[in-house]
Amino acid sequence: MAGIFVYVIIFLITLVSYRLLRKQKKESHGTSTHQLPPGSTGWPYIGETLQLYSQDPNVFFAAKKKRYGEIFKTHILGCPSVMLASPEAARFVLVTQAHLFKPTYxxxxxxxxxxxxxxxxxxxYHTRLRKLVxxxxxxxxxxxxxxxxxxxxxxxLDSWHGGHVVxxxxxMKKFSFDVGILLIFGRLEARYREELKKNYFIVDKGYNSFPNNIPGTAYKKALLARKRLSKILSDIISERKEKRLLEKDLLGCLLNSKDEKGxxxxxxxxxxxxxxxLFAAQDTTASVMTWIVKYLHDNPKLLEAVKAExxxxxxxxEEGNQPLSWSQTRNMPITYKFILETLRMASIISFTFREAVADVEYKGYLIPKGWKVMPLFRNIHHNPEFFTDPQKFDPSRFEVAPKPNTFMPFGSGVHACPGNELANLEMLVVTHHLVSKFRYCFENHICQ
Structure with a gap:
């Protein structure tokens, strides 16, 4: 037992030493031409990960920006990183010099x-797939x-009736999943839909868990469910190929695509x-719709205005016995501004991960190749220079369009979310049913 303990200690010392040597090598490489951004890399190996995840991220990012400015270095999740908190920097990474920063997960x-x-x-490959999506x-x-x-x-929302707690x-995740299935497959047989849902939610549960292959853990269960998803999708794809259908849903677009070589x-x-x-369509949209419920509850006067509309x-x-129409969803100005302010306040995507594919110079600082680069959307959305009194929920601020690159709820550039119009539609439709079917009791719950 003591021998195993010694080996563990040697392994940890070796790992930390390797990380330190690698860090020193990168920093010495950077100082040969430009200096690294200001900031702290925290403890060896773990960096500042604990600080980030043990406190309100707003506090962490705001404190860093106040101390170091709009560009600073840190070390989180085992990676040396540069964080950027200005609209110009976000545009630099995501738009004008996007080829220098690859997506990384x-x-x-x-x-x-x-x-x-x-x-x-x-x-x-990205360009081809994006066009299909x-x-x-x-x-x-x-x-x-x-x-x-x-x-x-x-x-x-009808399933919420009955006085039970939801x-x-x-x-909202169930609803956005069903919308995703509709977008991808159109009309899908119930047996396939239920199997996809069951296994997808196992994968979703393990997505943010600690990754290991130990049987019974959330991550291992997710890996097994992912294999089952592949089998289910293989069966659906085979059926679609046999029927030779030319559907315009996402599956049809993917199946019918040929590149320049055929x-x-x-x-x-x-x-x-x-x-x-499915991942892109589900979690973030469901999160925003949950925040919509909260902000409707927290702002009674705004709730009444949305409800009246x-x-x-x-x-x-009801008079014409008609369902909600596309033209009606395009003419909900009060509700739409409420949703925009929810997107700003909640900032579901606080930042996005990129990785420098070469040494990059930005405003006199070096961003070394291999370092993670994170435009901080949340900081930009909560900057009083761009949004007066940013902690106040105020949809009227969107009566005037925000300054360029100051409002990026769906990202920006070639990797911006291609489903933003669908997400907006989902939020408008859900809000329509939410405020016209339920009354808010203002005691942290919704009444029928």
């Missing part, structure tokens, strides 16, 4: 989604989905991108 997460998924790539998310395609999304929202976030996507590439689309639409539709 932990390998453990890549295994669960699939290495061929759109958001793990750059250049030609955008084709399935065109305005025409989304317009045609309105009746189905309206029906899904009505059904989801977990809002979980319910080559089609493999089944594994299609499966990875379907699962990637939506009840007028509901009365009109």
């Amino acid at each position: 932990p390998k453990s997460k890549e295994r669960l989604v699939g290495p061929a998924a759109l958001f793990f790539h750059q250049e030609d 955008q084709a399935s998310l065109s305005i025409e395609a989304i317009r045609n989905l309105v009746p189905d999304i309206d029906a899904l929202a009505a059904s989801a 977990n809002t976030f979980h319910e 080559e089609v996507l493999t089944d594994d590439q299609i499966a990875d991108n379907i699962i990637g689309a 939506q009840k007028a639409i509901r009365r009109l539709n």
Whole structure:
């Protein structure tokens, strides 16, 4: 037993020494031309990860910015990193010099989604896949989905009746998952839909867990569920190929695609991108819709204004026995500004990970090759220079368009979320049903 302990100590010392030598090498390389940004890298190996995750991230980022300015270095999640807290820097990384910064995700997460998924790539493959995803998310395609999304929202919220307690976030995840299935497959057989849902949520649960292969752990269960998802998707793809259907849903776009050499996507590439689309379509949208419920509750006067707008639409539709229409969702100014302010305040995506593919100079500082680079959306959205009294929930601020690159709830550049129009539609439809079917009791719950 003592021998094992000694080996563990030797391993840890070796690991820390390696990290320190690697860090010193990178820093000495950087100072030969430009200096590294100011900041602290914290403790060896663990860096400042504990500080970031043990406190409000707003406090962590704000304190760093106040001390070091709008560009600073840190060390989190085992990686030397540069954080950027200005609109100009975000544009530099995500738009004007995007080719110098590749998307980067932990390998453990890549295994669960699939290495061929759109958001793990750059250049030609990324361009091709993005066009296919955008084709399935065109305005025409989304317009045609309105009746189905309206029906899904009505059904989801009807299940809240009965006086029982519901977990809002979980319910919103179920709804956004069903919308994702609709977008990807169109009409899908119930047996496939239920199997996909069951296994997807196991993968989702393990996505942010500690990655290991020990049987019974959340991550190991997620890996096994991911294999089952591949099998289910393989069966669906085979059926679609046999029927030779030319559907315009995402699966149809992926199946019918050929590159300039006439080559089609493999089944594994299609499966990875379907699962990637589910991840992109589900969690963040569900989070925003949960915050919408909170901010409606917290702002009674704004709630009444949103409710009046939506009840007028509901009365009109009931008189004509009509469902919610696309044109109506495009004419909800009060509700839309409320949603924009929710996106700003909540800032679900606090920052995005990129990795420098070469040594990069920015404003006199060196960003070494291999370092993580993180534009801080949350800091920009909460900067009083761009949003007066940023901690106040005030939808009226969106009566005037924000300054360029100061409001990026869906990211920016070639890797910006291609599903922003669909996400906005989901939020508008859910809010429509939420305020016109329920009354808020202002005691931390919703009444029928």
